Amino acid sequence: MNDFSAHRIQSSGSPGGWRDAEVVPISALQHYAYCPRQCALIHVEQVWDENIYTLRGRRAHGRVDTPKGMTRDGLRTEHALPLFSDALGLAGRADAVEFEADGTPFPVEHKVGSRKKGGLARRADEVQLCAQALCLEEMFERDVPAGALYYRKSRRRHEVAFSSALRVETQEVIRKTRGLLRVRRLPPPVADARCPRCSLIETCMPYVVERLGDGEPNDETP
Amino acid sequence: MTTQLLNTLFVQTQGAYLRLDHETLRIEAPDEDGEKELKLRIPLHHLGGVVVFGNVLLSPYLLGQCARDGREVVWCSRSGRFQGRLAGPVSGNVLLRRAQHLALSDPAITLELARQFVLGKVRGARTVLKRALREDTGDAATLEAAVGAHDEAIYRLRGADSVETVRGEEGQAAAVYFAVFHHLIGPIDFRFDGRNRRPPRDPVNAALSFVYTLVRGDCAAALESVGLDPQVGYLHVLRPGRPALALDLMEEFRAWWADRLVLTLINRKQLGLQHFEARPGGAVYLSETGRKEVLTAYQKRKQETVRHRLFKEAVPVGLLPFVQARLLARHLRGDLDAYPPFRAR
Numbered sequence: 003m004n005d006f007s008a009h010r011i012q013s014s015g016s017p018g019g020w021r022d023a024e025v026v027p028i029s030a031l032q033h034y035a036y037c038p039r040q041c042a043l044i045h046v047e048q049v050w051d052e053n054i055y056t057l058r059g060r061r062a063h064g065r066v067d068t069p070k071g072m073t074r075d076g077l078r079t080e081h082a083l084p085l086f087s088d089a090l091g092l093a094g095r096a097d098a099v100e101f102e103a104d105g106t107p108f109p110v111e112h113k114v115g116s117r118k119k120g121g122l123a124r125r126a127d128e129v130q131l132c133a134q135a136l137c138l139e140e141m142f143e144r145d146v147p148a149g150a151l152y153y154r155k156s157r158r159r160h161e162v163a164f165s166s167a168l169r170v171e172t173q174e175v176i177r178k179t180r181g182l183l184r185v186r187r188l189p190p191p192v193a194d195a196r197c198p199r200c201s202l203i204e205t206c207m208p209y210v211v212e213r214l215g216d217g218e219p220n221d222e223t224p
Numbered sequence: 225m226t227t228q229l230l231n232t233l234f235v236q237t238q239g240a241y242l243r244l245d246h247e248t249l250r251i252e253a254p255d256e257d258g259e260k261e262l263k264l265r266i267p268l269h270h271l272g273g274v275v276v277f278g279n280v281l282l283s284p285y286l287l288g289q290c291a292r293d294g295r296e297v298v299w300c301s302r303s304g305r306f307q308g309r310l311a312g313p314v315s316g317n318v319l320l321r322r323a324q325h326l327a328l329s330d331p332a333i334t335l336e337l338a339r340q341f342v343l344g345k346v347r348g349a350r351t352v353l354k355r356a357l358r359e360d361t362g363d364a365a366t367l368e369a370a371v372g373a374h375d376e377a378i379y380r381l382r383g384a385d386s387v388e389t390v391r392g393e394e395g396q397a398a399a400v401y402f403a404v405f406h407h408l409i410g411p412i413d414f415r416f417d418g419r420n421r422r423p424p425r426d427p428v429n430a431a432l433s434f435v436y437t438l439v440r441g442d443c444a445a446a447l448e449s450v451g452l453d454p455q456v457g458y459l460h461v462l463r464p465g466r467p468a469l470a471l472d473l474m475e476e477f478r479a480w481w482a483d484r485l486v487l488t489l490i491n492r493k494q495l496g497l498q499h500f501e502a503r504p505g506g507a508v509y510l511s512e513t514g515r516k517e518v519l520t521a522y523q524k525r526k527q528e529t530v531r532h533r534l535f536k537e538a539v540p541v542g543l544l545p546f547v548q549a550r551l552l553a554r555h556l557r558g559d560l561d562a563y564p565p566f567r568a569r
């Protein structure tokens with residue numbers, strides 16, 4: 003029988019006292035950690051360029067094709083599990099959460115490409131995963147020490163330990179993302195090594211903004 | 225135009241094919257042997273709209289006809305999430321759209337509209353509480369006190385001099401309302417300890433969220449049909465992707481339409497705990513059969529008529545968003561001095 007009594011919330015207002023606009027989508031954290039402008043393009047300007055990367059990404063997130071090796075056999079696994087943290091004002095979904103024999107949740111986030119060799123992109127994935135862990139800790143009232151990123155192309159599971167440094171960084175990203183969603187302004191483009199691999203480069207136009215900043219098209223001197 | 229708008233066809237049968245046969249809509253679906261079988265035939269002019277869920281196909285001729293007639297076609301995911309809507313040729317009144325934006329820059333008009341939307345909401349909530357008192361469903365003293373708090377909120381709203389004050393009154397009244405809401409629920413297996421969402425954490429909240437989504441969709445559609453932009457609202461702050469005006473308009477319908485429907489379904493035991501799914505960690509959603517139960521009841525409710533104080537004839541509930549959207553448009557164009565929110569009895 004269904005058990006609906008697990009969570010009891012106080013009588014009025016949203017849980018945790020967050021206003022609607024302040025609840026941060028977990029997916030926005032990864033975007034922000036990679037590039038604040040990318041985050042603003044997606045979550046403020048609401049552009050979503052369907053290109054080969056995002057298309058693959060969405061297909062990879064379909065529940066039907068959970069790739070072999072992404073989750074461990076024999077463990078109870080919940081797919082597309084709704085996540086939330088009333089304490090941190092987060093909401094989202096986990097691709098998969100494995101439950102160890104003792105009931106400890108272990109989030110597994112599905113990524114399309116190959117395992118990233120460190121750097122900002124990987125850190126962004128780790129921040130997103132860590133935010134999922136923070137939600138799971140609140141939801142299940144137990145420690146979540148580790149999770150995994152599954153990279154589809156390389157079929158590698160990369161285990162992530164939620165160190166205190168990663169947790170601090172994640173909280174910082176949550177705070178900054180909330181700030182960005184509050185002011186609703188597009189930060190300037192980074193125009194660096196991140197851009198060529200970014201799925202939003204055509205909408206972002208990182209170099210056009212840069213050139214306009216130089217005054218080129220408005221140059222009226224003869 | 226009127227009754228047609230009511231008859232929205234919801235198709236949830238996976239693999240169904242909807243096509244046009246002269247002036248008739250035919251629904252075909254594979255039977256057990258995979259053979260195509262005619263499920264239903266409906267004269268197209270009986271339908272105001274078609275809403276399909278998941279793997280349902282519509283023929284190009286049917287879509288073309290619907291686009292020409294201005295008949296609504298909406299695609300939802302299998303779980304009921306809005307995905308898209310068929311848009312016919314761009315039409316509508318550019319002067320109305322301009323008036324809608326100009327009103328937002330006018331603090332006096334914005335305040336008045338916000339006040340009316342919240343008055344509509346608070347009066348609706350009061351009606352629901354009064355009815356519970358009449359039907360003797362909960363602790364009378366508690367409900368009396370809540371009704372009293374709503375009376376005071378209505379009084380203060382009349383004198384509110386800023387949108388912020390109006391929003392504050394709205395929040396306070398909602399807190400009072402949801403604090404006593406459990407008195408309105410009969411079956412003891414349904415508990416309610418306050419409104420929560422994203423995700424809903426109990427069956428009552430799951431059902432409320434689902435019905436709010438339906439009403440909000442109907443409000444957005446009604447606003448679009450009269451030529452208003454559902455995203456440009458007055459009470460609700462503009463936020464990317466948020467249908468602020470649809471949220472404004474639905475305030476007057478929340479309690480007596482959405483909440484009452486959920487209460488009725490639960491109290492009459494048409495919805496039981498078996499119609500819900502609890503996910504580990506606390507999220508709760510309606511199951512597929514639960515959604516079906518709610519959709520059927522919602523559709524039926526839309527056909528029932530109510531008295532509208534501004535019209536002689538009774539108005540079907542499903543048409544109220546259209547009627548109110550039209551009144552709002554008239555007000556924005558300067559034809560009506562004030563926007564009159566719907567008042568339930």
